[in-house]
Amino acid sequence: MNDKKEKSYKIKVPVFTSEPILKGKDLFGGVSHVDMIQYVHKKVSAYKENIDKVSRNKRNKVQKKEIDNVNCIDCSIGDRPCVILQITAYNTNLFDGYVETDKKITLEQNNKIGSENFFVLLAPNIIGIDINNYKYQWIFLVYEDPHKETQDILSTVKLVINKILGFSTSNIKLPEILDELKRIKNIPELTLNFTAISNDENEVDVKYQTYLVGSKFRKQKEDKFENMPFNETEEVINDLSYEDDYQKRVVKVTLGKKEYRITRDSLYEAKGIIQETAEEIFNEAIGVTETELKDKIYDIDFIIEKLTPVLQNYLLS
Numbered sequence: 123m124n125d126k127k128e129k130s131y132k133i134k135v136p137v138f139t140s141e142p143i144l145k146g147k148d149l150f151g152g153v154s155h156v157d158m159i160q161y162v163h164k165k166v167s168a169y170k171e172n173i174d175k176v177s178r179n180k181r182n183k184v185q186k187k188e189i190d191n192v193n194c195i196d197c198s199i200g201d202r203p204c205v206i207l208q209i210t211a212y213n214t215n216l217f218d219g220y221v222e223t224d225k226k227i228t229l230e231q232n233n234k235i236g237s238e239n240f241f242v243l244l245a246p247n248i249i250g251i252d253i254n255n256y257k258y259q260w261i262f263l264v265y266e267d268p269h270k271e272t273q274d275i276l277s278t279v280k281l282v283i284n285k286i287l288g289f290s291t292s293n294i295k296l297p298e299i300l301d302e303l304k305r306i307k308n309i310p311e312l313t314l315n316f317t318a319i320s321n322d323e324n325e326v327d328v329k330y331q332t333y334l335v336g337s338k339f340r341k342q343k344e345d346k347f348e349n350m351p352f353n354e355t356e357e358v359i360n361d362l363s364y365e366d367d368y369q370k371r372v373v374k375v376t377l378g379k380k381e382y383r384i385t386r387d388s389l390y391e392a393k394g395i396i397q398e399t400a401e402e403i404f405n406e407a408i409g410v411t412e413t414e415l416k417d418k419i420y421d422i423d424f425i426i427e428k429l430t431p432v433l434q435n436y437l438l439s
Contacts, residue, residue, distance in 0.1 A: 129412040131268050135432045136276065137404035140260040140289040142249065155203050158246035158258065159196065162205050162287060166192045169286050176285040178277070179215075186215045189282055190236065195422055197243075199430050204245045206422065211278045212236025239420045241265040242279045243429050260289060261436065263429050267419050293399050299382050300356060303375065309350045311376040314358070316343040316368040343368070359384060379405055379435075406432040 169176070169192060177188040191210040198204065212234040219229045229235070243263040248256060264279050266272055283289050303309060318341040350358075359373055365388060373384040380402065387397040408428045410419065418424040 131410050131412070131415055132407045133268060133410060133428075134266045134272070135406040135408060135429065136264045136266070137406065137432065137436050138262050138264075138401065139247070139292045140262070140283075141292050142257040142259045144257055155246040155248065158248075158260075159203050159205050159244075162207075162244060163194050165287050166194050166207070176281060178281055187211060187213055187278065187281065188234075189278070189286065191238075192282060192286060197422075197426050199245065199426070199433050202245060202433075204243055204433075206425065207242050207244065207279075207282060208238070208422075209240035209242070209278060209282055210236065210238040211240055211281075237270065239267070240270075240275060240278050241267075241420075241425055242282070243425075243433070245433055259292070261433065262291075263432055263436075265425055265429065268415065269419075292402070294402050296359070296384065296398075296400050299375070299384065299400055299402075300359070303355055303382075304352050306377065307352055309352065309355045309375060309377075310348060312347045312350055312355060312358070313374040313376075314345040314347075315372040315374070316345075316364055317341070317370040318368040341368070362386075381405055404436050406435060408432065 169189075175188050175190065177186050179186050189209065189211050193208045195206040195208060196203065197206060213236065214234050215231060216229045216233050216235065221227045221229065221235075242265065245261040245263070247259050247261050249259070262279070262283065264276060266275050280291065283291065320339045320341075347358075355375075364371055370385070370387045373382075375382040375384075381404075383401045383403060385397070385399050385401075408431075410428070414424070
């Protein structure tokens, strides 16, 4: 008898929302969940007919991510109509690398490496009961399968949400975050990530500088804290003295399944640009067995089954 326990995996499901829209009749053509779903179908259909594809160059890279196709798959979770987007996307502008099957194939610039299996569940949400004070927003559940890099999945999904559907993901105000943290009093987990980038040609031996065309130095640091009182937390968030040594800071506050991420980026300060954003992310995780990972990971019914409790938990949180 074989009692060996089957291996299992955890799949993260980041949940975030669109910016709330007041009186959305003009945008969606109605005030129901079905109207909102139909709007998504229209935007996706329009994209299918468009010859020009949405793309994004990776930061400081020649390589480009392009959205080849998007399919809408209608479903219901409880009594709420939802839609799953199945996204086909690929990387191109490849100047190096190879693929090896029965033989080695060197990649060229116009070759494409991609996947037909990026998934995000869109759940329509209508807030308020007064016809004159409705707010509309979308809840996005990103399906992070273990075969892909998390950042690649998130950036691909957000490219579709922003550029094809035309939705802005929700950024909240820093005072709103501080108000909630003040009520909590002691912050269970806080992480600071710092990044500095500089161009320092002086570090290169003088005899090689004749040939030098560029030199870049990257420095990173991470600090982790637990059970920090609110007063100290507020001081840390508002303390910008780190900018003497670093140009970018990401503050991550973890409260159970909820995460606040505050990013301040002054990498373009020479151009007078300082970017500051604050996001609220609800992080859930679902378990899959090794068999499910091999046989069901991209099955739509399986995806719906796994995402259903995540959406229900989010709506109740």
